[in-house]
Amino acid sequence: MASEKIRKVAAMNILARIRRIPFWSWFWFILGALYFLLPLYATLNFSLRMERDVIGFKAYIRAFEDPDFLKTFLYSNVLALFTIIASIILIVPTAYWIRLRLPEARRIVEFITLLPFVVPAIILVFGLIRIYSSPIKIPFTDIKLLQPLTTFEVGTDILIVAGYMVLGLPYMYRSVDTGMRTVDVRTLTEAAQSLGAGWFTIIVRVILPNIRAALLSGALLTFAIVVGEVTLASFLGVPAFGPYLFLLGQHRAYEPAALSFASFLLTWVAMGLIQLFTGGQGQAAGTH
Amino acid sequence: MTHLALTNVSKHFGDFMAVRDFNLDVKKGEFVSFLGPSGCGKTTTLRMIAGFEIPTSGTISIEGVDITNKAPSQRNVGMVFQSYALFPNMTVAQNIGFGLRIRKEKEAAVTDRVKEMLSIINLENKADSYPYQLSGGQMQRVALARALAIRPEVLLLDEPLSALDAKIRVSLRAEIRSIQQKLGITAIYVTHDQEEALSLSDRIVVMNTGEMEQIGTPFEIYNFPTTVFSANFVGTLNNASAEVVDPANGLISIDGVQFESAVNLKERKKGDKVRVAIRPERLSFVSEQKKANVVDATIESITFLGSVVRIKVKIGDTKFNMDTFNNPFLDLPQIGAVEQVTCSREAVLVLDE
Numbered sequence: 001m002a003s004e005k006i007r008k009v010a011a012m013n014i015l016a017r018i019r020r021i022p023f024w025s026w027f028w029f030i031l032g033a034l035y036f037l038l039p040l041y042a043t044l045n046f047s048l049r050m051e052r053d054v055i056g057f058k059a060y061i062r063a064f065e066d067p068d069f070l071k072t073f074l075y076s077n078v079l080a081l082f083t084i085i086a087s088i089i090l091i092v093p094t095a096y097w098i099r100l101r102l103p104e105a106r107r108i109v110e111f112i113t114l115l116p117f118v119v120p121a122i123i124l125v126f127g128l129i130r131i132y133s134s135p136i137k138i139p140f141t142d143i144k145l146l147q148p149l150t151t152f153e154v155g156t157d158i159l160i161v162a163g164y165m166v167l168g169l170p171y172m173y174r175s176v177d178t179g180m181r182t183v184d185v186r187t188l189t190e191a192a193q194s195l196g197a198g199w200f201t202i203i204v205r206v207i208l209p210n211i212r213a214a215l216l217s218g219a220l221l222t223f224a225i226v227v228g229e230v231t232l233a234s235f236l237g238v239p240a241f242g243p244y245l246f247l248l249g250q251h252r253a254y255e256p257a258a259l260s261f262a263s264f265l266l267t268w269v270a271m272g273l274i275q276l277f278t279g280g281q282g283q284a285a286g287t288h
Numbered sequence: 289m290t291h292l293a294l295t296n297v298s299k300h301f302g303d304f305m306a307v308r309d310f311n312l313d314v315k316k317g318e319f320v321s322f323l324g325p326s327g328c329g330k331t332t333t334l335r336m337i338a339g340f341e342i343p344t345s346g347t348i349s350i351e352g353v354d355i356t357n358k359a360p361s362q363r364n365v366g367m368v369f370q371s372y373a374l375f376p377n378m379t380v381a382q383n384i385g386f387g388l389r390i391r392k393e394k395e396a397a398v399t400d401r402v403k404e405m406l407s408i409i410n411l412e413n414k415a416d417s418y419p420y421q422l423s424g425g426q427m428q429r430v431a432l433a434r435a436l437a438i439r440p441e442v443l444l445l446d447e448p449l450s451a452l453d454a455k456i457r458v459s460l461r462a463e464i465r466s467i468q469q470k471l472g473i474t475a476i477y478v479t480h481d482q483e484e485a486l487s488l489s490d491r492i493v494v495m496n497t498g499e500m501e502q503i504g505t506p507f508e509i510y511n512f513p514t515t516v517f518s519a520n521f522v523g524t525l526n527n528a529s530a531e532v533v534d535p536a537n538g539l540i541s542i543d544g545v546q547f548e549s550a551v552n553l554k555e556r557k558k559g560d561k562v563r564v565a566i567r568p569e570r571l572s573f574v575s576e577q578k579k580a581n582v583v584d585a586t587i588e589s590i591t592f593l594g595s596v597v598r599i600k601v602k603i604g605d606t607k608f609n610m611d612t613f614n615n616p617f618l619d620l621p622q623i624g625a626v627e628q629v630t631c632s633r634e635a636v637l638v639l640d641e
Contacts, residue, residue: 183376190340191373191431193360195387195438209377 040264047257059254060262068244069259073227076241079157080226083164084219087172090165092215095176096207099185113173116166121231124166128159129235156236163232168222175221179214180207220270228263290352291316291474292337292442297346299332299498306332308498310346314442317472319465321485324495324521330478333495334444337476339363350441366435370447372427374419380430381406381415387438405433408467425456432464436471443468443475449484461488482522486510494518516639519565526571526608530564530638532556540564540638543604548580549636563639568598568611570635573621574628581636585610585629587621601629 050059063069098106116124132149149155185207192202208215233240249256292314299307307329314320322330335341337348339360347356355363366387374383381402388398406412409429419427428448435443445464449457465488468475479485485492486506494501494509494517502509502518513519519527533539535553539546542564549564556562574582585601585608597618599610610629612618621627 184371184373187369187371187373188375190338190360191367191369191375191434192386193340194338194363194365194367194444195434196361196364196390197386198361201390206375206377210375212377 040261043257044261047254047261050254057258059258063248063255063258063262066255068239072239072241072244075239076227076233079161079164079238079240080223082157082161083168083226084222086161087165087168087218087222088215091169091172091176091218092208092211093203095173095180096185096203099177099180100189109173113169116169121163121167121229122235124163125232125235128163128232132159150236156238160232160236160238160240163236164222164226164229167229167232168218168225171221171225172218175214175218176211179211182214183207183210220267223270224267289316290314291318291350292476293347293349294333294337295347295349297333297336297343297348299329299336299341300344305498307336307343310500312493312500312503314474314476316474317469319468319475319477319488319490321477321479321489321492322495323479323482323485323492324501325480327497328495329498330480330493330495331446332498334446334476334478337442338365338367338444364438364441366438366440366443368428368431368435368443368445368448370450372419372424372431372451374427374431374434376419379416379418380411380422383419383430384434384437386434391438401437405437408436408470409433409463423456424452425460428452428460429463432467436467436473441474443473445475445477447478447480450479450481457484464488486522492522494521496521513565513637513639516563516565519637519639524568524609524611525565526568527563527565527639528606528608530562532558532560532562534558535560538633540636543606545583545604547583547631547636548633549638550633551636551638553638565637565639566608566631566635568609569596570631571601571608571610571629572612572631574630580630580633582628582630584626587623587625587627589623590620601627603629 047059048055048057050056050062094109098109129150132155133151135144135148136146137144147155149159188206188210189202192206197206228242228245229240230242230246234243234246245256245259248259290313292312294310294312297307297310298305310329310333312320322333324330332341336343339355339358339362343356347354349355350363350365375386378386384405385398385402388401393401402415403412406415409432411426411429411433414422414426414430419430422430428451431448432445448464449460452460461484477485477488486509489506491503492506492509493503494515496517501521502514504512509518509522513522516527519525528542530540530542530547532553533541533546535556535558538549538551538553540549540553540562541547547564583603585603588600588602588607591598591600592614595614596611597614597620599612599620601608601610608629
């Protein structure tokens with residue numbers, strides 16, 4: 001009885017709060033929502049109409065049945081996983097050290113992290129191909145350390161992960177840096193040091209758990225970039241999901257729409273999971 | 289026996305001299321406060337003891353062992369920060385046990401020590417709470433327990449109460465002092481709040497522009513400041529330019545009004561310019577026959593400050609504050625009236641100009 005009353009009061013409060021928001025705020029909010037939701041609805045609607053006059057999931061079934069779909073999708077997921085791990089290994093200590101000891105280097109590093117926005121992926125991939133199509137030698141000698149990375153599968157995978165790290169850099173660095181700002185890494189580091197902790201312990205037990213939400217956000221964005229990326233994958237000739245979707249779009253009509261919508265759903269599920277796993281963390285960090 | 293020693297410690301940041309030739313010997317179990325305004329070098333000195341800054345010159349030692357170049361994690365020094373610095377991802381119990389687990393102590397020993405510390409800070413029921421579920425005062429008590437759990441040689445406290453509201457500050461500072469005395473731990477406390485320093489410390493180091501101005505017990509610092517800075521920084525103070533009239537008898541003159549001081553003026557000559565300082569509470573209206581330091585003063589204003597009434601008076605051309613305890617039957621003079629005001633010879637402090 002009491003809980004019902006509380007619920008009613010809460011609902012009334014929400015309504016009262018909604019009523020207080022001015023008309024134009026609602027107008028712009030609805031316009032913005034329609035801008036994003038209408039194309040999504042159109043894609044969903046189109047993907048369900050593969051058979052004439054019937055609404056059904058045929059396009060989805062056809063798309064998921066294609067063995068190339070699973071192969072390319074899994075491959076891109078593995079690439080995304082390696083990209084995320086390598087990015088965390090590179091970016092977390094970098095951002096941490098800049099916050100802790102090299103604040104004067106922040107502007108330079110931020111500039112570098114923004115370069116992928118102004119240097120197109122096509123230039124990046126041609127740069128990679130040009131440099132790594134020749135054997136890797138010890139400088140100033142003819143001694144070969146490694147055959148050209150573009151000539152064998154693992155080498156190409158290394159190249160594409162490196163390329164994806166560059167593409168994901170602005171998102172991952174900013175996420176990590178923002179996460180570190182909210183938890184005051186400098187004081188936490190000093191507190192841990194005064195209690196006897198070394199660098200590894202500090203990063204693993206103090207810093208990483210407190211920027212979990214930021215890492216997950218960065219990881220999700222990197223994942224989204226890698227799974228849908230076409231340019232690097234096409235020019236390096238790897239069987240990734242992006243080129244598969246591109247090719248599918250050239251030959252089929254309904255399946256690419258179905259896969260696009262499925263990708264959206266996947267992204268939303270990932271975002272939901274982030275909210276679920278990091279629900280209390282922002283509050284915890286925010287008190288400092 | 290000296291427990292913590294700082295010998296000729298200096299610290300430069302580029303051209304800026306943050307701490308200059310700092311010398312201090314602290315006994316075991318002593319509570320020493322570094323008191324001074326922002327930028328006086330007190331926190332830098334504390335951070336050098338903690339190992340977060342390395343001195344440009346000089347040495348720091350604990351129990352005779354030189355720790356000047358040791359990493360912070362190797363010093364066994366506990367630190368309490370102004371911003372609490374509790375680990376947000378850990379519960380209160382995990383925060384307190386963190387240092388012990390780093391030291392690879394047995395889990396049973398860690399649990400016992402955490403329980404002991406929780407009982408010392410009276411937060412037994414908050415063991416499983418996260419920092420964001422605690423109030424500021426509770427967070428700082430947990431931070432104190434965490435620093436003490438590792439049984440540090442020295443406890444360092446960097447303005448630990450400045451983020452708290454006034455009432456909690458007063459109660460928590462009493463708690464800090466009581467815990468420190470109970471455990472007999474050597475503590476260095478940084479503050480810019482003179483009341484905190486006076487109420488907590490065995491000794492106070494007054495610092496200014498990277499240098500030690502004066503060191504002494506709270507009683508000495510308050511009653512017998514040796515420099516103008518110390519005198520002005522600790523407590524409210526009247527100070528005025530004066531001239532030595534009769535060094536042998538301790539006579540000085542402020543705007544032609546003569547005062548007698550108990551300070552030895554024998555090394556000064558007649559006509560020397562000096563600075564005179566008198567605490568407001570040492571001035572009073574003449575209620576009985578007095579021989580020394582009875583002067584005429586014009587009442588300029590009267591301000592009610594709660595337990596104290598502050599009366600502004602003019603002696604010669606110089607304005608002085610005079611504090612008297614409030615009571616319902618206080619007979620206050622009229623503004624503009626001329627009253628006789630007095631103070632003891634000991635109240636008249638003579639400092640270098």
